[in-house]
Amino acid sequence: MIRTEEMLLNVGPQHPSTHGVLRLLVKVDGERIVETEPVIGYLHRGTEKLAEDLTYTQIIPYTDRMDYLSAMTNNYAVVHATEKLMGLEIPERAEFLRVIVMELNRVASHLVWMGTYLLDIGAMSPFLYAFRDREQILDLFNELCGARLTYNYMRVGGVKWDAPKDWIGKVDHFVSYMQKQMKEYHQLVTGNEIFIQRTKGIGVYDQETAINFALSGANLRVTGLNWDLRKDAPYSIYEQFTFDVPVGEVGDLYQKYLCRMKEIDESLKIVAQAVANFPSEGKIMGKVPRVLRVPEGEVYVGIESPRGELGCHIVSKGKDKPWRIKFRRPSFYNLQILPTLLKDENLSNLVAILGGIDIVLGEVDG
Amino acid sequence: MLGLIKGLNVTLKNMVKPKVTYNYPQEPLEMPDRFRGIQYFDPDKCIVCNQCVRVCPTDCISLTGKKNPDPNQKGKVIETYNINFEICILCDLCTEVCPTEAVVMTNNFELSTYSRDELFKNSEWLFANDENIRSENTLNPIPVKKPTGGTPS
Ligand code: SF4
Ligand code: SF4
Numbered sequence: 001m002i003r004t005e006e007m008l009l010n011v012g013p014q015h016p017s018t019h020g021v022l023r024l025l026v027k028v029d030g031e032r033i034v035e036t037e038p039v040i041g042y043l044h045r046g047t048e049k050l051a052e053d054l055t056y057t058q059i060i061p062y063t064d065r066m067d068y069l070s071a072m073t074n075n076y077a078v079v080h081a082t083e084k085l086m087g088l089e090i091p092e093r094a095e096f097l098r099v100i101v102m103e104l105n106r107v108a109s110h111l112v113w114m115g116t117y118l119l120d121i122g123a124m125s126p127f128l129y130a131f132r133d134r135e136q137i138l139d140l141f142n143e144l145c146g147a148r149l150t151y152n153y154m155r156v157g158g159v160k161w162d163a164p165k166d167w168i169g170k171v172d173h174f175v176s177y178m179q180k181q182m183k184e185y186h187q188l189v190t191g192n193e194i195f196i197q198r199t200k201g202i203g204v205y206d207q208e209t210a211i212n213f214a215l216s217g218a219n220l221r222v223t224g225l226n227w228d229l230r231k232d233a234p235y236s237i238y239e240q241f242t243f244d245v246p247v248g249e250v251g252d253l254y255q256k257y258l259c260r261m262k263e264i265d266e267s268l269k270i271v272a273q274a275v276a277n278f279p280s281e282g283k284i285m286g287k288v289p290r291v292l293r294v295p296e297g298e299v300y301v302g303i304e305s306p307r308g309e310l311g312c313h314i315v316s317k318g319k320d321k322p323w324r325i326k327f328r329r330p331s332f333y334n335l336q337i338l339p340t341l342l343k344d345e346n347l348s349n350l351v352a353i354l355g356g357i358d359i360v361l362g363e364v365d366g
Numbered sequence: 367m368l369g370l371i372k373g374l375n376v377t378l379k380n381m382v383k384p385k386v387t388y389n390y391p392q393e394p395l396e397m398p399d400r401f402r403g404i405q406y407f408d409p410d411k412c413i414v415c416n417q418c419v420r421v422c423p424t425d426c427i428s429l430t431g432k433k434n435p436d437p438n439q440k441g442k443v444i445e446t447y448n449i450n451f452e453i454c455i456l457c458d459l460c461t462e463v464c465p466t467e468a469v470v471m472t473n474n475f476e477l478s479t480y481s482r483d484e485l486f487k488n489s490e491w492l493f494a495n496d497e498n499i500r501s502e503n504t505l506n507p508i509p510v511k512k513p514t515g516g517t518p519s
Contacts, residue, residue: 145400160462194370
């Protein structure tokens with residue numbers, strides 16, 4: 001008589017498709033996944049606790065290291081929360097620079113996602129193309145703030161550097177270049193039959209499930225809900241720009257891919273508008289005291305990072321350091337749905353579904 | 367099949383395009399002026415104000431000062447100045463607050479060594495690191511204080 005047994009499979013923490021150091025304990029029955037348990041914490045540095053002992057300016061470089069694929073949005077979350085609590089006015093030029101870098105960062109982040117996602121499911125070349133184009137964004141950032149990943153660019157009250165000479169022109173040039181490149185990506189990937197077979201109708205969930213799991217970003221919009229904090233709770237100067245929020249219908253992996261690709265298009269649109277209306281002069285720092293003392297109080301701000309709602313909650317007791325700071329890290333919340341999605345799936349879909357969530361472990365672990 | 371062929375078309379077109387990679391270790395890689403590389407430190411400019419130590423988020427700068435040997439001059443002069451590059455995150459905050467631009471960033475980034483101890487750099491080493499010094503520096507350039515008017519703290 002044939003006897004079958006469940007097997008325990010350990011995926012990660014050193015696995016190229018877990019995008020960092022995520023470990024998955026998977027119980028499989030043959031090829032079928034019975035149960036998955038994500039084990040997190042390998043990259044935990046205790047950013048929130050460390051921040052209690054740091055001044056507001058010192059926290060900014062630490063946020064670079066949470067979601068290291070979009071450090072600009074992380075920078076923004078903490079400075080925006082602080083500014084809100086202090087009631088600061090930000091010069092227009094600084095806001096434009098912030099929007100430009102945040103949207104470029106979204107493009108860069110989505111490119112990394114697209115490249116590595118396709119690499120996960122077996123396509124090598126899109127990865128190289130995506131990194132080639134992302135490199136141009138990193139070069140722009142390097143020129144602007146002197147680093148390729150850990151920007152430490154924003155400051156409470158404005159930004160550290162003004163745009164160097166010709167930089168805005170270069171951004172403009174990049175936008176038109178990238179818009180052309182997007183056609184190439186669609187040609188390369190979107191119609192590819194193998195890709196479609198690996199993603200269409202896989203990892204489906206409905207809107208209610210997505211809301212119950214507090215998903216945000218493309219993971220939520222793919223189910224058809226139009227929810228983008230840039231539109232629904234506008235911050236910075238996003239109200240000035242016209243852009244659409246791409247949504248999906250069925251909530252499968254293929255649509256997630258399409259959503260994110262369209263988000264790149266929309267981000268490029270925003271950057272193009274920001275470049276066209278870029279103030280020719282103006283300050284990049286508002287009036288800020290040399291030692292930042294934040295008045296007593298509590299504030300929460302949520303912004304739309306490439307991965308979803310990135311929140312920053314600060315409780316201040318009137319000192320130069322926060323009494324408590326909490327980040328709502330979208331990757332962490334989005335990851336929670338994984339065990340549900342993987343139940344009864346075929347093992348070969350594991351990396352496809354995991355990759356589709358788009359997690360960054362630095363952010364999951366905090 | 368059609369999608370695959372379309373994709374291959376892109377690959378073929380790119381085959382004849384020029385290379386985008388750098389021949390890095392063989393050829394030096396130039397960084398833009400603002401690049402945040404290993405710091406240069408000028409002991410003569412330092413007024414021992416301790417601001418860089420206080421602002422450093424990772425506590426990797428340590429310094430000591432001594433009384434100015436010249437009895438006619440007030441203030442302190444620097445005695446030792448060390449940066450521990452095991453934990454320095456090259457965040458740029460120290461160079462941002464330094465009122466005299468005694469500590470500034472350079473464009474040099476090659477720091478790898480065979481032992482961790484070698485990453486502890488003293489003021490002689492940092493002073494010798496004087497190539498490719500960044501030309502643009504502080505956030506709100508403050509008028510350079512004369513070393514004599516330093517405020518010891
Ligand atoms: S660059 Fe940052 S971490 Fe390094 S010494 Fe300066 S303040 Fe400290
Ligand atoms: S901030 Fe500048 S002047 Fe002050 S102690 Fe540091 S290096 Fe010296």
